[in-house]
Amino acid sequence: MHRPPTAEAEVADELTALRPALLPRYTAELPGARAAVLTRLWRALAHEPLPWVTARTHGAHSLALRLADGRTLYGPPADPYSTGAYVxxxxxDRERHVDPAGLMTALAVPHGAAFAAELAGSVASLALSRADADHPKEWPDRDWEWEQRVTDGHPFHPNCRARPGFSVADQLAYGPEHRPVxxxxxxxxxxxxxxxxxxxPAELRDGDRLLVPVHPWQAAHVLKRAYDPWRPARPLLSLRTLALADGPHVKTALSARLTSSVRDISPYSVRAAAPLSALGEELAAHTDGLLHITRTPAAVSAHSPDLAALLRESPQVYAGPGERVVPVAALALTGLPDTPGWLAGFTRLALAVGLRLLxxxxALEAHGQNLLVILAADGTPLRLVYRDLADIRISPxxxxxxxxxxxxxxxxxxxxDETALRRKLFGSLVGGALAGTAGSGPALGAALSAAVPDLPDTPDSRALREGLLPAKALALMRLSPRTPGDQWMSLPNPLVLETGPSGP
Incomplete structure (x- = not known):
């Protein structure tokens, strides 16, 4: 029987034609990429409220998941805050799986086939990203250079590198980790x-017409129309946001599914851009200089989520002489989190600012892309920068x-709603940015234990100390295509030594 080529084989075939010199490195990276995605998937299976997981049994060195169809899935204990590829x-039952797509196919759960295809793409794309990583050891000076160093994407999403609809040529041409212009x-x-x-701006006006910036992929695959050349730019972590040579960032519509969401720009987001930018300036003034929020001077939409753009300040404008602005997603690459006391200091700064705004x-969506830290020349965390107010939550x-x-x-x-507000901040900042920087539950717990006693005693800080930690149920969201919006899980509080899941 003829079998269709796998995602890994398809990428290999395209590389043979486009970048044959990269093929051996890509092949060598595949086992590690499978383990990285499988680790993220195992975290989801171990902790998310999946309806077909009926019981979880914890051993000293193992975890068993009882499935609704009577089968049992066995694996190692699952640290929900680990960023390593330990699975x-x-x-x-008796069948061993090393490939996350193969495992999801074997589980045979509703909507699992589509998710399995995304997992296969995530593995292949992650291996490609790692194969093309070639960065100097010195710290870069420009903000977009930091963003190019992040090869692995979302630290906890099984679809960390899934880019459906992107060919290898597209990834090499537009993925920030491939360093294109x-x-x-x-x-x-x-x-x-x-x-x-x-x-x-006047630069983007032509008489009675407005010139809407457009991403080349969007023009070719969605708009299907020609466009006029404008300016070269460097793609950032979000891929659809790019840094112009003179600093400003351009957020473009890119109607492709990246991890969980299709990345277009709704008319609602455009309409909200100016009042949100004004609110951001007012809020930053209440943080004693510890937080900058990038302004959005202008946004435009052709009354379509497929043709729209936002112009945004570069975080770099808030750095002083000798200071560097680093996305939190790239902090692990600096080596600073391993320095004694550094992680606690950064955690204290991030929580103080996040809880103050809450x-x-x-409530900020303070994950590793949106949140940046300004470092002194010696690496000391000084201030924070937040960008992209499009998905915050506001309590009138x-x-x-x-x-x-x-x-x-x-x-x-x-x-x-207090639950919605706290979920937004705690899920993105603690369960996302801080956990991704710490790299494990014990490291995150130690940093929180050092930082939390210095925080003001408020209902929000007490909820952080005493309750379970909310996090998005990322796999459940992909397995529930008919359920709109975010879905959530409750993780064990890393301030407490117990790290097992809270229930089935």
Whole structure:
């Protein structure tokens, strides 16, 4: 029987034609990439509220998952905060699996086939990313250079490198880890047909038309139209946001699924850009200089999520002489988290700022892409920079209590629900940025134990100390295509020594 080629083989075939010299390194990286994705998948199976996992049994050196169909899945204990690739194989009854896509196929759960295909793509793309990593040992000076050094994508998502619809040529041309220069274009749209937030710059106007920046992939695969060349730019961690040579960042619509979401720009996001930018400036003034929030001077949409763009300040503008701005996702590459006391100091800074803003009324989506840290020349964490306000949560009641006028917005960003607010901040900052930097539950717990006693005693800080830690159930979201929005799980609090999951 003829079998279709695997994702790994397809990438190998494309590399043979495009970059044959890279093929041996790609092949050598495949086992490690399988283990990295399998580790992320095992974390999901061990901790997420998956309806077909009916019981979890913990041994001294093992974990057994009882499935609804009577089978049992065996593997090592699952540290929900580990970023290492420590799972090299698991056993489904008597059958051993080393390939995450093969395991998901064998589980035969609803919507598992589509998820298995994404996992296969994640493995192949991750191996390609690692194979092409070639960076000097010296710390870079420019912000976009740090972003190019992150090869592995999301530290906990099984789809950490899944890019459906991207060929190898596309990944090499547009993936930040491959260090390309991307030639952005513009598409002219009559001004009366556009939604504009802020002051659209003269450079991107042509008489009565607005020139909307467009990503080449979007123009070719979604818009299917020609565009005018504009300016060269460097892709950042989010891939669809790029740094122009003179500093400003351009967030483009890129209607491809990356990890969990299709990365377009909704008219709602464009409409909200200016009031959110103004709110960000006001909030930063309440942090004693410890937080900068990048401004969004202008945004535009052709009343379509497929043709829109935001212009945003570069975090680099907030760095002083001798200082470096590093995305939290890249901190592990600096070696600083292994320095005695450094992780505790950074954790203290991040929690102080995050909880201060939460108390004021804004929960940041402070994961490793959105949150950056300004380092002194000796590596000391000095201040934070936050970018991209498109998915924060805003509490009008809390803002009003502190004398801050809520922005004139409605919709998904607005909530006074304490659970939703805390989930947004704790899930992204503690379970995301800080956990990814710490690299393990014990390291994260030690950093939190050192930092939390210095925090103000508030209902939010008490909830952080005493409750389970919320985190997005990333695999469940991919296995529930008919359920919109985020889904959540509760992880053991890393402040407590017990690291087993809270239930089946």
């Amino acid at each position: 090299t194989g698991v056993r489904l 991307v030639e952005l274009g513009t598409v002219p749209v009559p001004a009366e047909e556009c939604l504009v937030s802020g002051d659209w 108390d004021l009324g804004v 009641a809390r803002l009003t209590r502190h004398g801050i006028t809520p922005p004139p917005l409605t919709g998904r960003l607005i909530t006074d």
